[in-house]
Amino acid sequence: MLPARHRSMVLMKKITRGTHRKVNYVSKLFQPQNVVPKDNKVKNEDCLSKSQKLMLDLGVIRQASAGAFHMLPLSERSLQKLISIVDDEMSKIDAQKLMLPLLTPGELWKTTGRWEDVGEELFTLKDRHDKEFVLSPTHEEAVTDLIASVPQLSYRQFPLRLYQVSNKFRDEMRPRFGLLRGKEFIMKDLYTFDVSQEAASETYKAVSEAYENIFRRIGIRYLRVSAAAGIMGGSISHEYHFLATTGETQLLTCESCGYGTSAENSVTHDCPACGHSFLQCRPGIEVGHTFLLGTKYSLPLKAKFTTATGKSDFLQMGSYGLGMTRILAASVEVLSLPDQIRWPIALAPYTVCIIPPKEGSKESAVAHLAEELYHKLNSVDCFRDDLIIDNRCNMTIGKRLFEAQKVGYPLIVVIGRKALQPTPELEVYHTLMDKETSINKTDMIPYLKECLLNK
Ligand SMILES: [Zn+2]
Structure with a gap:
């Protein structure tokens, strides 16, 4: 048993470290999306610009009154x-x-x-x-x-x-x-x-x-x-x-x-x-x-x-x-596709979105890799607090990947099947280049840094 004063110092260190280990989660994000029934297209769609429609539909901005908009967390x-x-x-x-x-x-x-x-x-x-x-x-x-x-x-x-x-x-x-x-x-x-x-x-x-x-x-x-x-x-x-x-x-x-x-x-x-x-x-x-x-x-x-x-x-x-x-x-x-936002990498709300496995799947055995990668990246200057985990693990990886691409996170890392290999690999989707690569877990940080440099 440690002396009381020492014990409280250890506890203090743990708490301090805890506050530094704050994680941004998609489940916590205030991002009210417009759900538009498939058979009921927005009537005045022709009057909307592409950016307006995408930013409204995906919960990036919200109209307060004609010509005035709430800047929601992603646009802010x-x-x-x-x-x-x-x-x-x-x-x-x-x-x-x-x-x-x-x-x-x-x-x-x-x-x-x-x-x-x-x-x-x-x-x-x-x-x-x-x-x-x-x-x-x-x-x-x-x-x-x-x-x-x-x-x-x-x-x-x-x-x-x-x-x-x-x-x-x-x-x-x-x-x-x-x-x-x-x-x-x-x-x-x-x-x-x-x-x-x-x-x-x-x-x-x-x-x-x-x-x-x-x-x-x-x-x-x-x-x-x-x-x-x-x-x-x-x-x-x-x-x-x-x-x-x-x-x-x-x-x-x-x-x-x-x-x-x-x-x-x-x-x-x-x-x-x-x-x-x-x-x-x-x-x-x-x-x-x-x-x-x-x-x-x-x-x-x-x-x-x-x-x-x-x-x-x-x-x-x-x-x-x-x-x-x-x-x-x-x-x-300028950059977006008709149904997907594309941000210039310098202005993307979060540069990296990490998608852990679906709960109950075989891959969920390596679900911890998501937070492990998050904290490693968070200690690198160019990624600090510029990361988000889509922890809605009741949803399939495919559905979350589809949404992450729609919102336009420039780099999306998926903890998928290859993460179970003896040498674990993670999938990286390079949204702006519409490219997908499997990267050895240990090479991930240099690879993502390289992606940022070659933006
Ligand atoms: Zn000229």
């Missing part, structure tokens, strides 16, 4: 992965994260003229004192007023790059395509302040590179095209698009030099970059937009800085948006 995990990528790339260009109120005083929007310009798409409301507010679709006014309200900053304190990830609102006439065009959506919006046009152009270049990195890490083929500044104002503007048949923007692209522009922005059909005589027209989903704004907001809202000679001058601004919920939906839209 995916969103958090996207936010981590964005945070990482933003920190590389010294952008600082903050959070502005969703309510912006209406008077600021009246000062810049956008209260009228945006018109009926702008969600407005009054408080009990009759004060008007905008439920913000974007925060140029709010952030510019913030900078104008603080003790005047010196030229030494620039460039200043501030961003947030938050909910945005737009009173859409016809919300559609789920997260692609809603009344409420999540955006990452970055606002930059510089002391000269040259410095603002440098910032524009730096942010554009960060955006390219973000899209490369997401892993979906994208197009950056020159765009019209529209009601945002300013001089230079670019849009980032995923190419998809449901895309609402027509893009003109040059096969010869890679130049692209939005069709509404085009005055010629010869390529303005290389003179090639044919531009191809294809639909795209806009997922990002960048603007060099000049003093469009700093002038009316009086956002100034102190120059090296002690004078005051207006700040040069830029505004850079990424539609976060839109990127998720557009990724699913």
